[in-house]
Amino acid sequence: MSLISTVEAGQARLSFSTRKNLLRAAIVIAVIAVWEMAARSGLFYRDVVPPVENIVAALAGILVDPAFYRNFAITLGEIGVALIIGGTLGFLTGIALGVSRFLTKAYEPLLFYLGPTPKIVFFPVLIMWFGVGSGSKIAMGAISCFFPLAISVAAGIRSIDPVLIRVGRSFRLSTWQTVAKIYVPAIREPIINGIRLGLGIAIIGTVLAETKLSNQGIGFMIIQTYATFNIERMYGLLITLFVFAIGSNALLHRFTRR
Amino acid sequence: MTRSRFRLDTDVLARVAGAASIVILLAVVEILLRTGMLNVYVMPLPSAVLGSFGRLFMEEHLLRRFLLTFAEALAAGLLVAVVGVAVGAALYRWKLLRAAIETWVAAFAAAPLVLAYPLFMVIFGRSALTIIMLGFLAGIAPVILKTVEGLAGVRPTLLNVGRAFKLNGRALFWKVQFPAAVPTIFVGIRLSLIFSLINVVGLEFLINFGGLGQLINELAEQYDLPGTFAAICFVVIVSVVFFVAVERLERWLRPT
Incomplete structure (x- = not known):
């Protein structure tokens, strides 16, 4: 292994980070080139692998389309409300589990194993309870983000240094003062991490629900492009959605590290 | 005491x-x-939900559907294990490549891939292949990352022992590095299997094809409320049993 690195270092007069960036650029260019060749070769259906410029054009078309912003706002609103409802419930559940060993033993296994089950299968029930409109999508997102927040907050509270809590007791803090002045600041990181994970799967839950049964939102727009076989537009919508999901994740990730 | x-x-x-x-x-x-x-x-009445389990087994071929879902998840899991470990080993071997794309792999793990399922339906049709491919892609990132981590974390003493026995590069990898990294790699595989199973069942439901997920969709469309609840409960039970099983397997692989 050391031999290889010596050879690598000998070959290159460029610094490691420069070569890294060059390799990245080369990979991106190669992927686009292979894609473009595949699109023009006629080996694939042109609709499945459309030329890059068609995808860019579709993307541009989406970004100037008022209907896109209307639907995007609806989806954003659903995700936001879902995050508030599911997040608050998850946060409170996490605190209850974190402070009580009894509740932890009683309910944490349930939470721990229900957490990773596929939530979307609850959707038919949610439609019956909350209707075919935004209600069932919000419920879907809320259920999704409840679990990571509850688990993350409970684990965070358990990892708090007991000295901090004893200091609070010496100051005769009430339960709510303890939560507000000691627990919440001490578990800032797990909270943001829980929100980050929760937001990620709330986006998935909400948009998937929209693709299944809806007449508005980004998920609905995507499944419409499938129904009308407008694949270039589908690529454009998926790219926008992925940029939004990965971007919001990275943004929250930045908060945890400060 | x-x-x-x-x-x-x-x-x-x-x-x-x-x-x-x-x-x-x-x-x-x-x-x-x-x-x-x-x-x-x-x-529905909880008692009616409990009562419809027998009906699901007899009339809806619950066992066969379970096996189908399990087979899809297993196929995705095997693909993930083979490709993920190979890519991870390649990233470990070529430091430059690792420096260039490891953060991309991590970002890929955060991408909501399942949302691209209509695209996969266009490419692979409404078939088991769509389900397996998405299950595979949804689970690949953790295995790659954990393989790199596991190989990079092999204790230098072990490598020195291998070198003392004059093992060549390939033998060193297969006899020392890889076995030493297996516990870490399996952490990634466990996560992947969970992602794969979630995606497989979810997709079966969404595209109305295959095993347990489709059953929920069908029962819901027939407005069979106790049946729908029973099928959802069954999916939850199957998932939980699956998680516990892979967790045990992981503990068994980890040296104590």
Whole structure:
């Protein structure tokens, strides 16, 4: 292994980070080139692998389309409300589990194993309870983000240094003062991490629900492009959605590290 | 001694209380439904849900559907293990490549891939292949990352022992590095299997094809409320059993 690195270092007069960036650029260019060749070769259906410029054009078309912003706002609103409802419930559940060993033993296994089950299968029930409109999508997102927040907050509270809590007791803090002045600041990181994970799967839950049964939102727009076989537009919508999901994740990730 | 004994007893008590509270909740729902305070068309009787399990096994071929779902998840899992470990080993071998794309792999793990399922339907059709490919892609990133981590974390002493026996590069990899990295790699595989299973069942439901997920969709469309609830419960039970099983497997692989 050391031999290889010596050879690598000998070959290159460029610094490691420069070569890294060059390799990245080369990979991106190669992927686009292979894609473009595949699109023009006629080996694939042109609709499945459309030329890059068609995808860019579709993307541009989406970004100037008022209907896109209307639907995007609806989806954003659903995700936001879902995050508030599911997040608050998850946060409170996490605190209850974190402070009580009894509740932890009683309910944490349930939470721990229900957490990773596929939530979307609850959707038919949610439609019956909350209707075919935004209600069932919000419920879907809320259920999704409840679990990571509850688990993350409970684990965070358990990892708090007991000295901090004893200091609070010496100051005769009430339960709510303890939560507000000691627990919440001490578990800032797990909270943001829980929100980050929760937001990620709330986006998935909400948009998937929209693709299944809806007449508005980004998920609905995507499944419409499938129904009308407008694949270039589908690529454009998926790219926008992925940029939004990965971007919001990275943004929250930045908060945890400060 | 007495203190730990006391702890143990309260823990057992807590578990019993947890289980009992769920049974009581179900009983309350049953009573509310029977007295008409809750609507049976919105919430089925818990007893009816329990009763429809037999029907699902007999009429809806629950076992065969379970095996189909399991086979899809297994196929995705095997693909993930083989490709993920190979890519991870390649990233470990070529430092420059690792520096260039490791963060991309991590970002890929955060991408909501399942949302691209309409695209996969266009490419692979409404088939098991769509389900397996998405299950595969959804689970690939953790295995790659954990393989790199595992190989990079092999203790130098082990490598030195291997070199002392004059092992060549390939033998060193297969006899020392890879076995030493297996426990870490399996952490990634466990996560992947969970992602794969979630995606497989979810997709079966969404594209109305295949095993357990499709069953939920069909029963819901027939407005068979007790059946839908029973099928959802079955999926939850299967997932939980699956998670516990891979967790045990991971513990068994980890050297103590």
